[in-house]
Amino acid sequence: MxxxxxxxxxxxxxxxxxxxxxxxxxxxxxxxxxxxxxxxxxxxxxxxxxxxxxxxxxxxxxxxxxxxxxxxxxxxxxxxxxxxxxxxxxxxxxxxxxxxxxxxxxxxxxxxxxxxxxxxxxxxxxxxxxxxxxxxxxxxxxxxxxxDAMRKSERIYGAVSGVTIKKASQSDLADIALIHGKHHDYYGYSPIFMPRLSEDALTDITHWFSQPEHHLWISYQGDKAVGYIRIQPEGETVVSLYSKVMNVTGAYVEQSFRSMGVASLLLDEVQRWLMEHGYHLCGVDYEAINPAAYRFWNRYFTPYTVxxxxxxxxxxxx
Ligand SMILES: CC(C)(COP(=O)(O)OP(=O)(O)OC[C@H]1O[C@@H](n2cnc3c(N)ncnc32)[C@H](O)[C@@H]1OP(=O)(O)O)[C@@H](O)C(=O)NCCC(=O)NCCS
The missing domain is CATH 3.40.630.30 (Gcn5-related N-acetyltransferase (GNAT))
Known part of the structure; x- marks a missing residue:
């Protein structure tokens, strides 16, 4: 040929x-x-x-x-x-x-x-x-x-003893300023090594939250925030822009609360909200060089681009 x-x-x-x-x-x-x-x-x-x-x-x-x-x-x-x-x-x-x-x-x-x-x-x-x-x-x-990965919006179910989930409003964002900052810094460490510009965590998350159709859930133990997940209409690919897709663009759980099912619980709340609001697809994008993300998202989502x-x-x- x-x-x-x-x-x-x-x-x-x-x-x-x-x-x-x-x-x-x-x-x-x-x-x-x-x-x-x-x-x-x-x-x-x-x-x-x-x-x-x-x-x-x-x-x-x-x-x-x-x-x-x-x-x-x-x-x-x-x-x-x-x-x-x-x-x-x-x-x-x-x-x-x-x-x-x-x-x-x-x-x-x-x-x-x-x-x-x-x-x-x-x-x-x-x-x-x-x-x-x-x-x-x-x-x-x-x-x-x-x-970039996708899943059908479906419940995951599960419970973590002592942990509750709340859909955040503006006034709750101060609760996650500290862990949002840790999430930002996390990408600079081994084995990811992505240089990060320093930023004020509360200003950043408040600005993000102020945009249309940006939603966030916080997991608490007692009144201490131990994790969060957030979604928005746009992800990284053309498929993420489809009207029935919402995209996870961040999730973080405090180190000492990992591997207990907290992120799974947060993701389940997102699934419930998406189903109630007519979004039948849920997208996510993540770094393959981030082993925690690779392992977690691949458990629940199917990659459609690499x-x-x-x-x-x-x-x-x-
Ligand atoms: C990715 C991340 C959010 C996952 O949070 P997590 O709360 O530890 O996730 P879960 O506990 O729901 O699931 C992870 C593990 O716990 C296990 N698990 C899930 N439910 C469980 C339960 N009820 N009891 C015990 N273990 C459980 C899962 O099997 C999984 O184990 P494995 O990865 O060793 O196979 C967390 O590792 C993190 O904050 N990483 C740093 C930031 C990051 O990479 N964010 C994603 C970027 S897009």
Whole structure:
């Protein structure tokens, strides 16, 4: 099969949308509860159009037909002080037949263009059930970094002796300022090592809470807050924007209260609220490099994207 690679051109956007939709349906086949109606199709269509309009990348052709594309957003810093390119879930695909080979070619050409322009850090969000493609990225030196996962909103049940859960109002936020601060700092430690800018925890969580449809639950032992979970309408992928999805964007339990079922109890309260309010899907995103999160969320959610990352040796452009 002869593959020709060209710079991305927005006149091929409709073909790209059709190609991606076929790939997305492969993921839906493995996770039938993922949204697949007209609303989802329109969200995907809009996202791909925006990327072709404002992103950069390449397209693959065979016999003058579009068989793949790989585009991304430029960012000033990506996992370090170097310019990077992030290709979201809708940012790339290839026909199922010869997919790995098409990606090999698209990667070779797109990386050359981007590295020539000084981009050295790359992240790609890959549909999680395409194990062959994930392997292709691993072979190219990418490693797993983040995960987007989904579950049907369903009760978990369970109880933890002495622990109660409350849906927070503004006046309760001071109760979690201390543990919100600990959560913020947590990502700086081994084995995660994500640098964090210092911030005032109460100001941060108050600002977050003031935004529309942001909800938070606190777990208490007596009157001491020992954990929290929060949800909001937007997560990290186009699927998270679907109207029946709410997204968990943070959860934390005090170290001495872990492995007792406190986070499971918080998640159960979220499930109950989502079911009562007509959100039949619950999303979450987390760092694969955070073992506590990886273990906890994978217990209750099914990953639908895996983001992989590669950092190029900066000496190559010196
Ligand atoms: C992830 C996190 C919120 C989980 O909180 P948790 O309260 O310990 O979670 P749970 O107790 O509900 O479940 C975790 C463990 O307890 C076990 N467990 C659940 N219910 C239990 C119960 N009733 N009795 C005993 N153990 C129980 C689970 O089997 C699980 O064990 P395992 O991970 O060893 O297999 C917590 O580890 C944390 O705060 N981590 C740091 C911050 C973080 O990573 N947040 C997520 C970022 S998105």
């Amino acid at each position: 002869k593959i020709e690679i060209l710079a991305a051109d927005k006149t091929f956007c409709k073909e790209a949308v059709d190609l991606f939709w076929q790939t997305y349906l492969e993921e839906v086949y493995s996770m039938p509860f993922l949204p697949k109606d007209e609303e989802m199709k329109n969200l995907i269509d809009d996202s791909i159009n925006q990327l072709f309009e404002n992103g950069s990348g390449v397209m693959a052709f065979s016999d003058q037909k579009l068989v793949g594309y790989m585009l991304g957003w430029s960012v000033n810093q990506l996992f370090g002080p170097v310019k990077g390119v992030f290709s979201p879930m809708i940012g790339h695909t290839a026909k199922k037949e010869h997919r790995r080979m098409i990606y090999t070619k698209m990667l070779e050409y797109s990386l050359k263009t981007w590295v020539d322009q000084g981009y050295l850090s790359f992240a790609v969000s890959v549909l999680a059930h395409d194990l062959g493609l994930i392997d292709e990225f691993f072979v190219h030196g990418y490693g797993m970094r983040c995960i 983001s992989v990352a590669r950092r190029i040796d900066e000496r190559i452009v010196q």
